[in-house]
Amino acid sequence: MEAKKRRTLRIPGSTSILASLISIGVGLIVGLILLYVLNAKAAGGAFISLVTTGFRSTDKFAKMLYQAAPLIMTGLSVGFAFKTGLFNIGATGQYTVGAAFALIGAIQFQLPWYICLLLAFIGGAIWGIFPGLFKALYNVNEVITSIMFNWIAMFAVNLTINNLPMMLAKYWGGAQMDRTANLAQANPSALIPRMGLDVLMKSNYMNISIFIAIIFALISWVILSKTTFGYELKACGYNRNASIYAGINAKRNIVLSMVISGAFAGVGGGLYFLAGTGQYTLVKQLLSAGFNGIPVALLATSNPIGTIFSAFFVSYIQVGGDAMQPDFVKEIIDIIISVIIYLAAFALLTRELLARGKQRRADDAADAMDAIAPAPEAKDEVK
């Protein structure tokens, strides 16, 4: 029994999942404590709605799925770059550009939704190229360039949309000055199909975007774990020197990795705004969906399949958080959610701690390994 347990722990995946679950647990406990500190009377009820709302009705569940789709995409974006040893903090910029490309395609050029999504993909990819090129050619830290490109993206998109009158809600008879047009009015064919899911789930939020996101997660997983390209990318990420030594074109891979990472984030922007329930607002503020991709990826330890579930979790907490009103004001809820997500994102740290105990033992054991563990024994363990 003991031996079996030890063997389970040895599988890297199980450590990751365990680490993520522990982190989530710690995050929730700290969240609960915070609630008590802030408003002890309402804390219990609020916590219950925080953790149960998402499952209370199909409507809430649909909203959770709807918010999860773009989160999966930005999570995949960050995670993909992580695997290559890059920290793509520019997911929000790529997300914004992707959203803008999709919306311009949808409203200005009246294109159908799938073309718009393709445009989002391209837009995000273009925005990923720049930090990639700077990193590959001049070894400029990608964090710095992508942060700058986040702001460039936001202002460029605002400027462009402002100068395309057709894009704005006012043109289509809407009241707001600072918003893009409602897609249902401007171009219904650009809305992501609902395929009856909205009726089934009794929710306006529901469409097929969650499935599209899951398909991208699978694609990302296949690329990373099944292809020579993924093998090269990960080799670059784990040990750039060794990949150069092995003749892998590290520079090309850095750029490609950022392009793919950017494309994922771009699709995220497309999925969110082509749902028709949200309109792009011209504010001087970076969109948070891109940043939320970072904890999503961390919580999933960059695993594409894990990203699906961690995005579900983050989205679930957000939906639950909304239900804590009016006992708690919106800002407080945001803080609580951030604390939970923040601690949950410690998954890497937790995994490190879990692994370190093991690793220390393994390291020391490794010395003795060649002498003490003879080859035939090793064969058993493979099976």
Next chain:
Amino acid sequence: MNEYVIEMLNITKEFPGIRANDDITLRLRRGEIHALLGENGAGKSTLMSVLFGLYQPEKGVIKKDGEIVRIKDPNDANTLNIGMVHQHFKLVEVFTVLENIILGVEPNKMGFLQKKVARKKVVELSERYGLKIDPDALIENISVGMQQRVEILKMLYRDNDILIFDEPTAVLTPQEIDELMQIMRSFAAEGKSILFITHKLNEIMAVADRCTVLRKGKCIGTVDVKDTDKVKLSRMMVGRDVEFIVTKDDATPGDVVLDVKHLTVPSKSHKNNAVKDVSFQVRAGEIVCLAGIEGNGQTECVYALTGLEKPSAGTITLKGEPIVLIGRKRGKQSAEALGKVKTILMPIRHRSKLGMSHIPEDRQKFGLVLDYSLEQNLVLQRYWEPTFQKSGFIRNLSVRQYAEKLIKQYDIRSGQGPITSARSMSGGNQQKAIVARELDKNPELLVAVQPTRGLDVGAIEYIHHQLIAARDKGKGVFLVSLELDEVVNVSDRILVMYEGEIVGEFDPKKTTVEELGLFMAGAKKQTAERTVH
């Protein structure tokens, strides 16, 4: 007074699945030099870590002067006057020698550093033991030998009288080794006790009084060095007979495989060139060794050969095909510039396809992706071949089969076979994996840089055999080594490099370690024009 200054009695230290130290007893006499001998993974480091307070043993006690002591951390060890020179020095690069020596025990008056007091003590110590240092030099600017003297002075400054040396000679020249041996003897004569970890038998025979041998975590025995010899010691260590002299037939050099002409490589750390106008050839079926003290341009020379760095001048030809050809800069030689000499810098992958294999100097930095499994590492140079991939998808089954073949053929030992993480493997087996991968590519030229660094006698013997087998199959082998025994034993031709130049070419049968040492230290230089082919 107790005869033994330190006694480690029945020490047992377990790690999951492995008993790293199994009932080991080691007694250190006052004023003796006691060698601790064992293969990689025999448990030497674990035992010393127990003594230094880094691990707590499951069983057994440590006695100092006959009294049981508990050593919970290195500070406790220091209080007991136990000092250690680690294999990889623990020095602050940007601090001066003096600052490093007093680090942690700075003499001060109300928080103000009393450097003068410290300097006086350090200078005294250095003069008394003949440990030449410059107290004001920065660590990053001084030689490895001097860095080691700084480490020794650190122990002396702390009044340690039990000194642990962890493989201290690995980085030194023969002359420096002799010096160190002298210093160790003078310490012993003064009543200090020395624990000397090594797997070099010559040094044990030369300097140690007694020797404790560990094998597979067990204590094989403690012997008086004067009653034993190298053969007996190595049998105790490995558990079988080991050949010291590598038996090999004479080389029958064939065609030129590698032709290097006027190679110049700029240095990254200083303004001078690291490699200065170097020319040499390697033929099929011979082992050419580039000897020299670390940091004399060998690394840069290899980087230029293998494509990790860009030379600033010269040509390199592999099997008749130019892999590096630096076009001359305009202005300097305008006539040739008009002839449009085009610069060629062949990418690493192409060199590999042309038949170059490379066992890199730093196996963890270059040779392996430590977070990849063994099988993934074994295909690192070949994953793109049709055998291992089909339209971009890795053929896992072929990879697994290939890995299992290599593991069997090269006897690579690991916990879980092909899926073992490279990180969890021992150094010797990591190196075996690299050797397997590079040799199985069936190269025309094998560039092997310090292939036996940090390995034990058994593994060294194995790798030497592999190099010679490759040579006998008609491959060219370019060996870069700091170990003079290896240089003399394995190679067919020796080139000595000093400050970026080849200062001598020798036939290993007609030279001695001492002669090579003089050339390596720059004391001598072959004045006659070396025949540049």
